[in-house]
Amino acid sequence: MRLFIATPVTLLFYKKLQVELSPYITGNWTKPFNLHLTHLFIGEGNPEDYKFNLNIPNEQIKIKSFGFFDKKILYLKAYSPNINSIHKQLLKLTNIKSKPFKPHITLCRIKQVKDIQKVREILNKFENIETKVDYRVILYTSTLTPSGAVYKKIYNYNETTAL
Numbered sequence: 001m002r003l004f005i006a007t008p009v010t011l012l013f014y015k016k017l018q019v020e021l022s023p024y025i026t027g028n029w030t031k032p033f034n035l036h037l038t039h040l041f042i043g044e045g046n047p048e049d050y051k052f053n054l055n056i057p058n059e060q061i062k063i064k065s066f067g068f069f070d071k072k073i074l075y076l077k078a079y080s081p082n083i084n085s086i087h088k089q090l091l092k093l094t095n096i097k098s099k100p101f102k103p104h105i106t107l108c109r110i111k112q113v114k115d116i117q118k119v120r121e122i123l124n125k126f127e128n129i130e131t132k133v134d135y136r137v138i139l140y141t142s143t144l145t146p147s148g149a150v151y152k153k154i155y156n157y158n159e160t161t162a163l
Contacts, residue, residue: 006036078103
C-alpha cells in the first residue's frame, strides 16, 4: 500500500481562491477534502509497521502565505514553533530517508500560468488570511486513480487507534 503521514487541513477560503485563480492557472487542484500537511511520505509499505506512539505538540499550525515549487506547484506555507518535531520523530522511527522538510499544503499542480501578474494580484488579496489547525496526525493510504488520488485515513496517532 502507498502510505503517508499527515495532518488534514480545512481552508474556508479555498473554493473562492480556486474560482478566482482558475481563469489564470490551469492544472490539477487538490480536492478540498484532500488538503493536508504531509509530515512524511512513506511510499509502499504495510500500515501495521507505522502504528506507533508520537509526541504530538500541543499547539496549532498556522497556515499563511503562498509559495511556488519550480513554478509547477502552488502551495500554502505552514508554521508552528515545533513544526519539524513530527517529521524528525518519524525519520528516527522509520529510518526513511527523505528530502529536507518544507511544511506546506499543496493547492495546485500547475500545467500553465496564463497571466502571472493577475495571479500575483489575486494571491496578494488572500495573503493575510491566516488559518490555524490542530496537530491531528493521521496515517493515510493513497490510491492513484485517473481522476486523482483517493486518500483513506487508517490510523490516528493522537488517539493511537485505527479509524
